[in-house]
Amino acid sequence: xxxxxxxxxxxxxxxxxxxxxxxxxxxxxxxxxxxxxSDGAREGDEEAEVTLKANRDTFEGMLNGDVNPTTAxxxxxxxxxxxxxxxxxxxxxxx
Numbered sequence: 001x002x003x004x005x006x007x008x009x010x011x012x013x014x015x016x017x018x019x020x021x022x023x024x025x026x027x028x029x030x031x032x033x034x035x036x037x038s039d040g041a042r043e044g045d046e047e048a049e050v051t052l053k054a055n056r057d058t059f060e061g062m063l064n065g066d067v068n069p070t071t072a073x074x075x076x077x078x079x080x081x082x083x084x085x086x087x088x089x090x091x092x093x094x095x
Contacts, residue, residue: 012041050082
């Protein structure tokens, strides 16, 4: 597991913990993927109800509060595939 993915898993677990709303996948360009579900965050690249894709800087900014997930989506820095309602719930959890 890359250091970026490991740090992101740790940060997601601290910030969001388990996500009872469904399954989500975060794809960090050139680094890997993270799964988030009711058990919490872990490295993985499985099927999910919603997939969020961003580069490392955008993803780290969302985790530390410097980047608003909605703004990142509206400006094209965050791509969303799948359940948009679930993506909005995740955005609220990350904000």
